[in-house]
Amino acid sequence: xxxxxIEKMSLWARVTNPEDRHPFFDQIEKLFxxxxxxxxxxxxxxxxxxxxxxxxxxxxDPDENSLYDQLKPPVWNEGGSTKNLLGTDDLGRxxxxxxxxxxxxxxxxxxxxxxxxxxxxxxLGALAGFxxxxxxxLIMRVMDIILAFPYILLAIVIVAYLGPSLRNAMMAxxxxxxxxxxxxxxxxxxxxYEKDYVTAARAVGANNRRIIFNAIFPNCLAPIIVQASLGxxxxxxxxxxxxxxxxxxxxxxxxxxxxxxxxxxxxxxxWWVMTYPGIAILLAxxxxxxxxxxxxxxxxxxxRD
Amino acid sequence: xTAEHLLEIRSLKTYFDVRxxxxxxxxxxxxxxxxxxxxxxxxxxxxxxxxxANSIMRLVPIPPGxxxxxxxxxxxxDILKLPASEMRKVRGNKISMIFQEPMTSLNPVFTVGDQxxxxxxxxxxxxxxxxxxxxxxxxxxxxxxxxASRIKDYPHQMSGGMRQRVIxxxxxxxxxxxxxxxxxxxxxxxxxxxxxxxxxxxxxxxxGASILFITHDLGVIAxxxxxxxxxxxxxxxxxxxxDTLFSEPKHPYTIGLMGSIPILGxxxxxxxxxxxxxxxxxxxxxxxxxxFHERCSGAFTECRQLEPPMIDxxxxxxVRCHKYA
Numbered sequence: 001x002x003x004x005x006i007e008k009m010s011l012w013a014r015v016t017n018p019e020d021r022h023p024f025f026d027q028i029e030k031l032f033x034x035x036x037x038x039x040x041x042x043x044x045x046x047x048x049x050x051x052x053x054x055x056x057x058x059x060x061d062p063d064e065n066s067l068y069d070q071l072k073p074p075v076w077n078e079g080g081s082t083k084n085l086l087g088t089d090d091l092g093r094x095x096x097x098x099x100x101x102x103x104x105x106x107x108x109x110x111x112x113x114x115x116x117x118x119x120x121x122x123x124l125g126a127l128a129g130f131x132x133x134x135x136x137x138l139i140m141r142v143m144d145i146i147l148a149f150p151y152i153l154l155a156i157v158i159v160a161y162l163g164p165s166l167r168n169a170m171m172a173x174x175x176x177x178x179x180x181x182x183x184x185x186x187x188x189x190x191x192x193y194e195k196d197y198v199t200a201a202r203a204v205g206a207n208n209r210r211i212i213f214n215a216i217f218p219n220c221l222a223p224i225i226v227q228a229s230l231g232x233x234x235x236x237x238x239x240x241x242x243x244x245x246x247x248x249x250x251x252x253x254x255x256x257x258x259x260x261x262x263x264x265x266x267x268x269x270x271w272w273v274m275t276y277p278g279i280a281i282l283l284a285x286x287x288x289x290x291x292x293x294x295x296x297x298x299x300x301x302x303x304r305d
Numbered sequence: 306x307t308a309e310h311l312l313e314i315r316s317l318k319t320y321f322d323v324r325x326x327x328x329x330x331x332x333x334x335x336x337x338x339x340x341x342x343x344x345x346x347x348x349x350x351x352x353x354x355x356x357x358a359n360s361i362m363r364l365v366p367i368p369p370g371x372x373x374x375x376x377x378x379x380x381x382x383d384i385l386k387l388p389a390s391e392m393r394k395v396r397g398n399k400i401s402m403i404f405q406e407p408m409t410s411l412n413p414v415f416t417v418g419d420q421x422x423x424x425x426x427x428x429x430x431x432x433x434x435x436x437x438x439x440x441x442x443x444x445x446x447x448x449x450x451x452x453a454s455r456i457k458d459y460p461h462q463m464s465g466g467m468r469q470r471v472i473x474x475x476x477x478x479x480x481x482x483x484x485x486x487x488x489x490x491x492x493x494x495x496x497x498x499x500x501x502x503x504x505x506x507x508x509x510x511x512x513g514a515s516i517l518f519i520t521h522d523l524g525v526i527a528x529x530x531x532x533x534x535x536x537x538x539x540x541x542x543x544x545x546x547x548d549t550l551f552s553e554p555k556h557p558y559t560i561g562l563m564g565s566i567p568i569l570g571x572x573x574x575x576x577x578x579x580x581x582x583x584x585x586x587x588x589x590x591x592x593x594x595x596x597f598h599e600r601c602s603g604a605f606t607e608c609r610q611l612e613p614p615m616i617d618x619x620x621x622x623x624v625r626c627h628k629y630a
Contacts, residue, residue, distance in 0.1 A: 196409040203362055203404075204397030204424045204475060207390075214423075218414045 030298040037294015043287030051103040058097035059085070062254045066092035071270045087272045089262065095272060098254035099280050105255045106284060109170050109239040110232040116174025117235075118228055121181025122217070128182065129189030130212050140186065143179035151176060152241055159247040166239075166255070169248035173238045177231055184227050188220035195219075222299035226292055233288030240281050256281050310337040310378070311515050312361070312483055317375035319353075319360045322368060328588045330356040332539040334375075338483065343509060343516040345530030345547070347523060347562070349585055353539040354519045358485045361517070362402055363392050379483070398428040401476035403486040407468035407493070411460040417471045418444075418456025424478045443474040446511070448504060466497035473505070477512065485517045490525060502528055523566055527551060532621070535559050538586055538596045541615075545622040555624040557601045595627065603628065 031037050050057070069092040073080045080087060086095040128139040146154065158172035192198065193216065201215040240257030242248035249255030251262075256277040263273030319331040331353045338344045348354050359365045361377055363384065376383045384395060396402075404410040412420060421440045425431065431439065437456075444452030447470040460468055469489065476484050486505065490498040502525060509516055518529050526533055527547060534544040535558065543556040554560045561581035583600035586592055592599055598608040605627070613627045 196404060196406050197412040199364060200402075200404055200410045200472075200475075201412070202364055202396070203402040205393040205395070205427050206423075207393055210427075215412055219412070221414075 027298045031294050034294040034297055036290045037297065040287045040290025040292070040294055043283055044291055047103055047284050047287060048107060050100055051107040054100045054104050058094075058100040059083075060094035060097040062093060062097040062101040063252050064093065068092065071266070071273070073270070074272050077272075086276055087270070089259070089273045090266060090270070093254075095276055098259060099256070099276055101254045102256045102259065102277065102280060103284075105166065105249060105253065106236045106239065106281075109166070109173070110235045110288075112170040113173035113177065113235040113239070114228055114231050116171065117177030117181050117231060118224065120174075121178040122185050122224065124178065125182035125185030126189050126212050126217060126220075129186040130193065130208070130216070132190075136186070139182065143182050146176060147179045149176075152238065155238060155242055156245065156247060159242060164247045164250065166243075166249045166253065169239055169242045172242070173235050176238075177235065180231065181224065181227060184223050185220055188223055189216055192216045192219050226296045226299060229288055229292035229295055233285040233292070236288070237281065237285050240277075311340045311342075311380065312338040312517070313376075313378040314357075314361070315376045315378070317357070317360060317377060318373040319356050319365055319370060320373045321370050326589055329539050329591070330370075330588065331360060334536070334539070334541055336534050336541065336544065338515050338517060340482070340515055341509070341513050342532065343518050343530045345526040345533040346517060346519045346536060347521065347526055347533060348536035349521060351585065351588075352536045354521075354536055355487055357536070358402070358487050358517065358519055361485060362396055362400060394428065397424050397475075397481075398479045399481055400483045400485065401479070401481040403469075403472055403476045403484060403489045405488040405491055407465050407472055410472055411468055413460055416457050416459055417463065417468075418458075421456075421471065421475050421478055424475050428479045439478065440474075443478050444471075446477060446508065447471075447474045449474070465493055466500060469493060469497075469501055470504070473501075473508070477508065477514075480512060481514055483515045483517065485519070487519045488521070489518075491520070491522070498525075505529070523562060535562070538591060539588065540596060540625065541623075542597065542626075543622075543624045546620075549620065549622050555618065555622070555629060556597075556626050557603055557628075558597050561600075595625075 031041075066088070069084060069088045071090055072084050072088045072092075074087045074095075075082055075085050077087075084094045084096070086099065088094055089098070124139050124143070128136040149157075154176050155169070155172040158175060159168050162168040162171065189212070198211060198215060201211050206215065239248055240255070240260070243255045243257030244261045246258075246261065249258045251258065259277040260274050260281075263270065263275075263277070267274050314337070315335050317331055317334045318329070321328040321330055334353070334357060336344065336346075346354050346357065356365060356370075360372060361379075361384070365372070372385055375385075377385050379395070379400065384392065387395065411417065415423075418437075418440050421443055422436050425436050425439055429436075440456055441452045444455060449455050449467060449470050455463075455467075460471075463471065473489075489505070490501050493501060505516065506529065508514075516529070518526070520526055520529075530547050532544065532546050533550045535542045535550075535556065537558050543550070543554070543559045545555075550559065551563070554563050558581070561579075564579040565581065567578055581600055582602075586596060586599065592609075594610050595601070595604070595608040595613050598604040601608065607627045611627070613625050613630070615623050615625050616629045617623050618629060
């Protein structure tokens with residue numbers, strides 16, 4: 001009976017007892033104590049929920065146009081109606097619904113492009129940091145070349161080559177973000193490489209692949225998580241930028257950047273067509289940046305009190 | 306495969322090519338270890354003990370290091386000639402290593418149980434359940450209390466002594482024939498040190514594994530080893546069984562080392578602890594002749610000119626000194 005109790009306790013103790021618990025919980029607690037981090041987390045949670053629940057919560061079909069409801073202002077303006085809470089665009093499509101569906105596009109864009117950058121950057125950076133010598137030089141010089149191009153210009157070049165579409169925009173943003181991840185991982189791997197547990201792993205007969213990805217890589221996760229969060233916001237911004245230039249999402253897909261581009265010519269007549277997508281981008285990027293900063297504070301051992 | 310000795314090292318030379326020349330970290334070292342025996346390798350910091358150990362495991366980084374010559378016969382096979390994939394099967398399986406720093410030799414992001422399990426997984430084809438049982442068995446062997454719950458701990462939740470036990474459990478997990486212990490007790494406080502040494506002696510009896518025990522502590526050697534080799538500036542200076550070495554040390558360096566062990570109660574008469582004058586020579590500027598002659602009170606002309614050969618005094622007692630020629 002007593003023993004049973006102890007075993008039941010232990011899981012809970014691991015979460016609550018500061019002596020006994022996994023450092024992961026310390027970091028979560030630290031993140032939750034960070035007000036800006038929590039603000040970021042709330043914004044992102046809302047953003048993700050909106051994206052997932054889009055069909056359920058959007059009042060209209062985002063692509064449904066209506067000749068009678070063109071450029072209707074938001075509900076609190078003169079001439080607005082509760083039918084279209086945030087007004088309509090020049091084709092009579094409901095702004096609110098388009099914004100909600102736009103969250104899906106931005107979320108997908110963020111996941112895919114950060115995913116590409118994270119996977120490729122981690123592998124390249126880890127190999128460069130582990131093998132040093134010529135592989136390091138080769139990989140990192142290519143990364144330097146990518147970094148030498150102005151960010152958005154390189155994306156434009158890649159999309160121009162692949163053809164304008166949302167998929168290609170995601171790939172382009174992913175590719176140009178590879179060097180950031182590669183550099184961070186390389187630096188962490190070089191630092192971890194010197195630690196005794198790496199020699200110990202070699203001494204028990206692990207091969208290089210195992211040493212890099214099973215032993216060293218998990219120790220480099222903290223800076224990657226931070227960079228992924230910050231990169232997510234940046235990817236959304238770049239994606240909106242490319243769509244604004246007509247190189248990303250193609251009509252009629254409701255994407256925030258494309259919506260801004262579409263509303264640009266009407267800014268004096270119908271300010272809401274351009275303003276609300278802008279606010280949506282701002283909030284999403286802000287959320288990821290705040291979370292990124294919060295994570296940095298929580299995960300970086302040098303900033304621990 | 307039957308061999309005369311479990312491990313036989315023949316004139317091993319491990320050099321490092323560095324700016325400013327060739328650093329002869331291990332130069333012409335030969336020794337043997339028999340099955341079930343503990344060989345102590347003693348010497349000051351930087352005399353090549355660890356490089357010798359790393360050479361056996363082939364963990365010397367190449368470059369800047371290189372094995373310039375010699376053979377390391379383990380069970381009759383020259384492991385210096387094994388391909389890398391075969392060598393990985395030896396490491397952790399037939400020869401394992403116990404490290405000096407228990408605080409940093411475990412990976413901080415995995416549980417200790419997983420880390421021991423990984424060693425078994427690398428070398429044995431067993432089911433998850435069998436591996437788990439074996440991990441718990443290894444923990445029990447190294448006397449970790451409540452092994453079934455301790456395997457879920459992370460390294461930072463354990464004390465230094467417990468972590469060193471985990472490292473020993475890792476080394477034991479695949480029943481190796483030889484364990485290389487590189488100063489396993491140096492980083493621990495004295496009471497824990499005694500426990501760990503006691504444990505290693507018991508484990509050696511239980512498992513029958515041979516141990517290459519590296520230390521700078523002569524007191525530890527006396528407790529652990531059956532035979533001892535004294536290393537100085539990359540060479541073995543004297544080798545003998547432990548009783549002979551302590552009762553009749555022959556080499557002036559060994560005699561000096563023995564004299565510098567503090568003995569309780571003797572201080573009143575002799576006031577000062579004797580020391581060996583001078584400094585260990587830099588491996589870049591090794592003296593001509595005997596490596597020890599600059600610090601040796603009994604050095605004569607020959608010592609300054611000719612390197613002394615290894616002289617066999619009989620009964621397995623060897624010494625590298627002109628005095629006994």
